[in-house]
Structure formats: C-alpha cells, structure tokens
Amino acid sequence: xxxxxxxxxxxxxxxxxxxxxxxxxxxxxxxxxxxxxxxxxxxxxxxxxxxxxxxxxxxxxxxxxxxxxxxxxxxxxxxxxxxxxxxxxxxxxxxxxxxxxxxxxxxxxxxxxxxxxxxxxxxxxxxxxxxxxxxxxxxxxxxxxxxxxxxxxxxxxxxxxxxxxxxxxxxxxxxxxxxxxxxxxxxxxxxxxxxxxxxxxxxxxxxxxxxxxxxxxxxxxxxxxxxxxxxxxxxxxxxxxxxxxxxxxxxxxxxxx
Numbered sequence: 123x124x125x126x127x128x129x130x131x132x133x134x135x136x137x138x139x140x141x142x143x144x145x146x147x148x149x150x151x152x153x154x155x156x157x158x159x160x161x162x163x164x165x166x167x168x169x170x171x172x173x174x175x176x177x178x179x180x181x182x183x184x185x186x187x188x189x190x191x192x193x194x195x196x197x198x199x200x201x202x203x204x205x206x207x208x209x210x211x212x213x214x215x216x217x218x219x220x221x222x223x224x225x226x227x228x229x230x231x232x233x234x235x236x237x238x239x240x241x242x243x244x245x246x247x248x249x250x251x252x253x254x255x256x257x258x259x260x261x262x263x264x265x266x267x268x269x270x271x272x273x274x275x276x277x278x279x280x281x282x283x284x285x286x287x288x289x290x291x292x293x294x295x296x297x298x299x300x301x302x303x304x305x306x307x308x309x310x311x312x313x314x315x316x317x318x319x320x321x322x323x324x325x326x327x328x329x330x331x332x333x334x335x336x337x338x339x340x341x342x343x344x345x346x347x348x349x350x351x352x353x354x355x356x357x358x359x360x361x362x363x364x365x366x367x368x369x370x371x372x373x374x375x376x377x378x379x
Contacts, residue, residue: 185256185258193231257322263290267323268322271378272378273375286307301318315336327340332364334363338359338360355372
C-alpha cells in the first residue's frame with residue numbers, strides 16, 4: 123500500500139511539472155518592436171557642425187570659420203546647395219569655409235534613400251532647408267553664446283556641486299591681456315593661464331599651469347544643441363599637479379546667468 127502511495131505521489135509531481143512546462147510553452151510571443159515608432163522627422167535629417175581646432179560641434183550659429191555638413195549613410199546620393207553658390211556638392215560629409223561671410227545663409231539638402239514603408243506614399247527622397255547664421259568675431263569681445271556662469275557637478279560626483287564661469291577677461295588698460303577663459307575648473311583655479319580656442323557655442327581649452335591651485339586640465343566645452351541652458355565640459359584633470367597622470371571628467375551644468 124505504501125508503494126502505491128509513493129507511486130501516486132510521484133505521478134502527481136510529474137503531472138504538475140508537465141502542466142507547468144505547458145504553461146511556459148504556451149506564453150504569448152514577445153512582440154517585435156515597431157520600426158515606425160520613431161517619428162519620421164527624427165529618422166532622416168542632416169546636421170551642421172562648427173569646426174573648433176580638430177573638433178566638431180553641432181551649431182546653427184558660428185563665428186567665421188569652417189563647418190561640416192553631414193547626412194546619414196541611409197542616403198545613397200545627396201545634393202547640397204549653399205546660399206547663392208552656383209556649385210552643387212554631392213558628398214555625404216562636406217566641409218565649407220566661411221571666413222569672411224556675415225549674415226544668414228540657407229542650406230538646401232536633397233537626399234535619395236530607399237523607400238520608407240513607415241511614410242505614406244513615400245518616394246524615397248527628402249528635401250530640407252536649414253539656416254546658418256554667421257556672426258562677427260571680435261577677439262577682444264567675442265560675445266560667444268557659451269559665455270556665462272553654470273552650476274553643476276562632475277558626473278562621477280553629482281553631490282559635489284560647483285559653478286564654472288566662462289568669460290572674456292579683456293582689460294582695456296592692458297591690450298595684451300584678452301581672451302576667453304574658464305574660471306573654477308578645477309575648483310579654485312582662476313584660469314589665468316588657460317589657452318582657449320573659442321567658437322560661438324563651444325570652445326577647446328588647455329590649462330598649461332599645473333600646481334596646487336590650478337591642476338593641468340584640457341578638453342572641450344559645448345552648449346547642448348537643444349537646451350542652450352545646459353553646458354557639457356569633457357576634460358582631463360591632473361591627479362597630481364605637475365605629474366603626467368590624468369583622470370577623465372565630465373561636468374554637466376545649467377546656466378545661472
């Protein structure tokens with residue numbers, strides 16, 4: 123009798139296990155992501171980037187200089203028409219120099235790509251025009267949009283907040299001393315020995331001095347392409363002043379004024 127009870131118990135366990143497996147196998151399949159969930163306006167576009175030394179930053183307003191027009195690789199052929207220039211440009215990534223032009227220039231883009239099933243009656247091409255504004259550059263008073271005071275923190279220490287100031291230290295009594303500089307990066311450093319290559323919405327910098335007050339720092343700073351109150355500084359800071367070991371930092375701050 124005991125043997126029969128044991129066999130019955132084992133049979134019940136096997137039955138329950140088989141039902142559990144059936145329940146697992148009968149689960150509805152996970153739906154595949156909808157390829158059309160991304161708005162059309164975000165799938166196909168081109169960008170205007172301002173060259174600052176060897177870096178490029180998205181910007182629709184620049185000081186006279188070089189820009190890069192870039193179209194996604196989805197386009198199999200492209201056509202750029204820049205302002206009143208009669209020439210036609212056909213590279214997905216194209217550089218242009220605006221060293222003397224001032225004002226607003228309209229850039230027309232035509233791109234050919236595969237037909238997009240998510241776009242009703244799509245013909246496989248896009249046409250888009252963007253405006254590029256070129257403002258005068260005065261080395262004594264650049265008036266960059268990036269100038270200001272920003273409160274934030276390094277992303278590795280979000281509770282340790284501090285303010286960074288980007289400003290023009292031009293002194294009319296000393297015509298040899300004028301430049302955009304960064305104050306309080308690192309904390310406490312006045313930035314007097316900061317070498318800066320400025321642009322309208324970005325800059326590249328190198329703090330040549332390295333001592334207990336001003337660690338050696340170098341990197342780039344740029345305004346967010348959507349929220350112009352937001353500043354991002356990607357930089358390297360000396361761990362020990364005067365020594366070659368650096369730590370990578372990223373500062374995120376928001377404009378105070």
